[in-house]
Structures are given as C-alpha cells and as structure tokens.
Amino acid sequence: MTKIIIAIDGYSSCGKSTLAKQLAKKIGYHYVDTGAMYRAVTLYLIRNQIDIHHPEMVAEVLPQIKISFGLDEQTQQQFTILNGENIENEIRVNPRVAGFVSDVSSISAVRRFLVHQQQEMGNKKGIVMDGRDIGTVVFPKAELKLFVTADPAIRAHRRLDELAEKGQNTTFDEVLANLEKRDHIDSTRADSPLMKAEDAIELDNSNLSREEQLAWVLKLVEERKTAAGS
Ligand code: DC
Secondary structure (H helix, E strand, O other): OOOOEEEEEEOOOOOHHHHHHHHHHHHOOEEEEHHHHHHHHHHHHHHOOOOOOOHHHHHHHHHHOOEEEEEOOOOOOEEEEEOOEEOHHHHHHOHHHHHHHHHHOOOHHHHHHHHHHHHHHOOOOOEEEEEOOHHHHHOOOOOEEEEEEOOHHHHHHHHHHHHHHOOOOOOHHHHHHHHHHHHHHHHHOOOOOOOOOOOOEEEEOOOOOHHHHHHHHHHHHHHHHHHHHO
16 A cells, blocks of 8 residues: 655644544554654753753764654553653743743754654655654655644644643743743744745644644545555
C-alpha cells in the first residue's frame, strides 16, 4: 500500500496536534510532534542552566540530549521522553518552557540537530508530522502539506481550556499574549521562519468541529495516496 508523508504546519494552539493525532490514528500512521522536541531541548537547557543567549554554549550540550516518544498503553496517548525520563506533563505546563521555547527554536544549531532526527523518522514514510517548518524545510517533498490557521481569540480559548484540564490556572489575556509573542518570534526568526509552503493547502478551522476537519483532511489524504501510487 502506498504510504505518504503528511506535513502539518501552523501557528501555536491552532489545533495542529489534535488534527495530526486523530489523522495518524485513523490511517495507522506514526505521529511526530516536533514542537515537543523543541520543548524538550528547552527544558534540558533550563534544568542545566545553559544560557540560551549564547548559541555556542547551547550547541555544545546538544549531543547530551536524547529525545524519543513512548506510548501509554492505557490511555493510548503518546508521551515525550528526554534522556529516559517522561517529561510530557512538564513540557506542557511549565511556564518557563512556554516562555523560552521560541527563543530556543530560533537557534540554528538546535534546528539542525532536530531537523536531522525528524528527517530520519520520516524515511519510511507513513508519517504525520506537525510543526512550523515541516512542509518548507523538513519534508519539502511531502505528498500532502497543510497550513492550519484559526482566529487568535479562539486559539487562546482552546489553550486556556487545555491548561485548565491540566490544573493550570491562568488568564485569557496572559495566554493570548504568550500566543501572540510566540507567533511573532516564530514567523520573524531568520532561520526557517513559520510560513506557508507554496504548495500547502490552507485550513482555517475557526468554525470547524474536529470531526468536520478530520473528514475534510481524510479526503485529501486519499487523493494524494492515489496520486502517489500511480
Ligand atoms: O507546537 P508547539 O507550541 O508545541 O511548539 C513549541 C515551539 O517550538 C513554538 O514556539 C515554535 C517551535 N517549533 C519550531 O520552531 N519548529 C517546529 N517544527 C515545531 C515547533
């Protein structure tokens, strides 16, 4: 059966990972959350008190960082592992990770380190990968590229709900400010800024339910698989 690469890019908290996870499960593909990899590097740097404003110091410690993913058998949820430790919860709720991750992901040495690993993960295809540069840098030849957008206020509400579910209390204004700051850094950085690949299909999900969104994408997947197999 023909397997393809599905690249999903877009702004923070616009539902990329929800879509990517649902899609991967439905079609039996591997799912890779590249944002989690940037968050894991950020957590390592924070814990080891590496000054992120000195890229050469950051580059020096990168070989000590091993990132992988595990699957919780009970919940069937994927989790992120940093040097043997499950750090899934911490990279989602630690405000210092959210505060520094955009700066860390602006460091070219960090990007090269992670992009290489991401490309290896996709060498057998059959993968759904989400991030900011998947369709532009990691897999410029991906058979299907999606660029997801949603209204910032809707995104902030979704993120607020997600944090509340994890027991984190914060305000709408704080969440919105963090999102807007990250969007700005992500789309203006010099190395691999967030942008829509020329051949990516834009998906504005502000007014779509998860089910509607998935159905729309599944149709595209079938089309692209057929085209790739012929
Ligand atoms: O998707 P996320 O919010 O977990 O991503 C965290 C940060 O990582 C985000 O601010 C931008 C960065 N990132 C990136 O630069 N490139 C990627 N492929 C994925 C994430």
